Amino acid sequence: MEALLGIDLGTTGVKAAIFAAVDGRPLASAFVDYPLFHPRPGWAEQNPADWWQATLKAIRSCLEQGARVGVQPSAVRGIGLSGQMHGIVLLDEAAQVIRPCIIWADQRSEPQCRWMTGQVGAARLIELVSNPALPGFSAPKILWVREHEPELFARVRTVLLPKDYIRYRLTGRMAMEISDAAGTCLLNVAEGNWSSAVLEAIGLDPALLPPVVPADAVAGTITEEVAALTGLLAGTPVAGGGADNACGAVGNGVVRPGLALVSIGTSGVVLAHAEAPHVDRSGPTPRIHTFNHAVPRAWYLMGVTQGAGLSLRWVRDYLGLPERALERWTDLDAYELLTREAEGAPPGCAGLLFLPYLQGERTPHLDAYARGGWIGLTAAHDRRHLIRAVLEGVAFSLKDCFTIITAQGLQLEQVRATGGGAKSPLWRQIIADILGVELAVTNASEGPAFGAALLAGVAAGLYPSVEAACEATVRVVENTAPRPELVTLYARFYEQYRALYPALRTVFHALAGLS
Known part of the structure; x- marks a missing residue:
């Protein structure tokens, strides 16, 4: 049996799940929680070390369950990661974490948003990155650290997003996957590359940002060290993966025009697939996000409520x-x-x-x-x-x-x-x-972890495309009429x-x- 492992790094904990590649059946799953800290009102932080230890534990538990149903580590053909967006993991020259991650829910960077908007220009910022500067996004958080913790910021050599940090720990390779990078307010969403104009305007060194990689391509392989810690086979391919909402869309088959997703996790999301990077023009500032999808050459429009x-x-x-x-x-x-x-x-x-x-x-x-x-x-x-x-x-x-x-x-x-x-x-x-x-409601009972696993299947060559992966595995199982x-x-x-x-x-x- 060919199997795929999906790992979803959420706000309350990490979920790992193994799926049969042929039809998407869940074969094993494990959830390990970790703390969320609120040092002050409106602040929200987590320790990347907690994520990493929880991820190792969840993978080991999944593999143990899989062995009981006849799925050995050699059957795992690919690994994909999904994760909470917008958080900043700051690494020093030795690739060590400098401070706790300021996560998506943190609201402290409103002044930095105003400053960034003034430096770039409100209309110009939308033109360059398709989204306004918001406290939830990554760039204002980086600017907050630069302003309030300058000695610490001077040590920063790399900025990673949460699930990209976990992929780095799994593979030893640093990269930022495109659907997650879209939420930094530093990516040219229409073109899929870092916006040099925005980086220059806010005085941020582009060397801090790793290369942008596709969601459905191999971004590294499991190292010998991680193999010893988890039971996975060294050399197992790891896909770029996707932001939690992009992976949730993939896992529910929202990969073509006409489909939308309502998601109720810690935050609430309404997401619609788009073939072009539409930007909300109903007011002076777009009220919904325009992000790159985990599907190549596709985008999605997304509205977010912080406290679902x-x-x-x-x-x-x-x-x-x-x-x-x-x-x-x-x-x-x-x-x-x-x-x-x-x-x-x-x-x-x-x-x-x-x-x-x-x-x-x-x-x-x-x-x-x-x-x-x-x-x-x-x-x-x-x-x-x-x-x-x-x-x-x-x-x-x-x-x-x-x-x-x-x-x-x-x-x-x-x-x-x-x-x-x-x-x-x-x-x-x-x-x-x-x-x-x-x-x-579809059969995607394991949420974004399922979408991450399907992206791994494409990267490993088990499916010819993300759309084909969804066609083979995603089915509607229930309807609720108004x-x-x-x-x-x-x-x-x-x-x-x-x-x-x-x-x-x-x-x-x-x-x-x-x-």
């Missing part, structure tokens, strides 16, 4: 679970317990709305200082309403993204749902009702949801100044 699954995780961690639920549903995990409880509240939550801006917000507000909260709370509301309002609030934020993307003129035939949140029938139904579209009466109901609530941010923006910024 993150909001429900906050509820889990800080509101907890009711004792009666634990007594009744001891065999269910925490998130299913929460969504079961939310089923007891009516659609619209009796007038309770939730803003999921726990880490600022990207689409459509591009505001690092946006804040979350429940609005409309009365003494008649209880935990059920609070939880359901979170599910609905995230869905409303996804509708913000969906509305802008569909306004770009893309003709969408089907929207596919993925991510941990999409596993909840209730949350899936709420999203279908709020978006007013049918959601299709309910017309609730489409109408939620449309009214959505209008009130949209009115909240403009009404509260001044308060949000004042509160941010006091924190």
Whole structure:
């Protein structure tokens, strides 16, 4: 049996999974978590050493499981990596990590965004890299370190993105894969190379950036050292891989025009395949991202809400679970317990709305200082309403993204749902009702790790193209249709949801100044 290994470096942990190349069947999987640190409000950091140790452990666990079903390391024909975007791993001359990684969710670099925009010019920046400078992106984070930690920055010789750092540790070769590089705000997205004009304008040495490599090509091979640490065979090819959302799209077959993806992970994403690098021109600043796809010579448009699954995780961690639920549903995990409880509240939550801006917000507000909260709370509301309002609030934020993307003129035939949140029938139904579209679920149960594995299959020569890999392995297994009466109901609530941010923006910024 020919098999493929996909590794997805997420925000909460790393997942490794082995798949049968012939049909994409999952044969083994392992998840290992690691901590996320918030040194100050709006800051978010992780230690690359934690990623690396978790990756080694997940690979070993996967191979042990695989051996029990007859899959030996020699059967693994290729390895692909997916990962959280935008984080910066800073390496010194000895290729040692200098400081914790400032990850995608970090919002500290708003002043650097303004400075970068002023140096390049707002319109010129969009022309060169197809996206505005945002705190979530890599370039402003690099500039923050240069400004606030100059002695440390003087030691930096290479900047890598999270999954590209893990690939370096696996192979000994430094590179930045194109779909991930697109999120740095330093890549010419239309042409697929580093923008010398932007680098010159902000005074950043291009030598800090490694070569850009394709997602579906071999970017290195497993070293002898890693083989000894994991059980993989030395020389096994490792593909460029892809950004988490690009790999999620590949794993769900969103690799041709007409298809879109709704993903609910820590963040929430609406993504649509595009054959050209469209840029949102509906306002002075694009409110959705235009990035290179993991599919060669293709792009995708993407809207992002920062706090999707993150909001429900906050509820889990800080509101907890009711004792009666634990007594009744001891065999269910925490998130299913929460969504079961939310089923007891009516659609619209009796007038309770939730803003999921726990880490600022990207689409459509591009505001690092946006804040979350429940609005409309009365003494008649209880935990059920609070939880359901979170599910609905995230869905409303996804509708913000969906509305802008569909306004770009893309003709969408089907929207596919993925991510941990999409596993909840209730949350899936709420999203279908709020978006007013049918959601299709595929057999890609392992998320971006599956897409990463398919890219490895192309790199290893098992499939002739990414499209052919998806054709051979991806199947729609379930559909969730919107309910017309609730489409109408939620449309009214959505209008009130949209009115909240403009009404509260001044308060949000004042509160941010006091924190």
